[in-house]
Amino acid sequence: MFNIPQPETEPLFEGCPLVHLSDAPKDWENIFSILYDNNASYTYTDQFALPLLASMLRLGRKYQFDDMQAQALRRIRRELPDSLAGWDENFSDGAKGLVIESDHEIDLVNILVEMGIQSLLPMAYFLCIKSLAPVDILRGYTRDDDSTCRLSTETIEKLILARDLICKAILGQFEWAKTPSSIPTPGCYKRYQCEGIRSNVFETLAADNVPGRALLHPDKFTGGVFCASCFGEIRRIYEAGRVHIWDNLPTYFELPNWQDLKDT
Secondary structure, three states, X not given: OOOOOOOOOOOEEOOEEOOOOOOOHHHHHHXXXXXXXXXXXXXXXXXXXXXXXXXXXXXXHHOOOHHHHHHHHHHHHHHOOOOHHHHHHHOOOOOOOOOOOOOOHHHHHHHHHHHXXXXXXXXXXXXXXXXXXXXXXXXXXXXXXXXXXXXXXXXXXXXXXXXXXXXXXXXXXXHHHHOOOOOOOXXXXXXXXXXXXXHHHHHHHHHHHOHHHHHOOHHHOOOOOOOHHHXXXXXXXXXXXXXXXHHOHHHHOOOOOHHHOOEO
């Protein structure tokens, strides 16, 4: 920080030179609140809001506050799983966190794009199209402090295109729900009931083009209604469809495959 070029005739404050910084004042306000407010430590990030973590990332990288940056990134990674099992755990009923309850989807995407944290973008992008209506993706929305958060034109294009691709993937991967080829199974003992419920499942998955249903856990809408034989078969083929969509999730957003994602 103190190597930043300064004017030759710099002002003094109580005999000390003032260091001129080009950063947003709010970022420094956030950082100082961590360091000096009630002796709080930035190593305890569980309760930190996303704007504060964004300041830690932004200034941590710029001024080589390496530990601060690492702590913020570690906290955000906990919210953005890199496995389907992690998704099921993080976004189960009653789950809470930085994104689920705080309406920070756009802010999260923007800070990850700004910082070049590509490895977390697939899930951040997916949360956007899962949680936000198309109008909010296009126009942004108003924060609690009356400021407006918006996505870049490039990001909006990625999300709109990905939304369509994921909805088509749902129809393709869950084709089994449209025909009796798999359900009812040969061992079904509630044939009429299971066939009717199968049709309802497809309507649930395909209705209204909701991309968030792509990763919906089968227990959320099939447990306890199919017979044991049909439910076992549904779990098998449905999970295969979920895995396929998860494995291809980055590519829907014009990103490399999971294993090829790189942070800058």
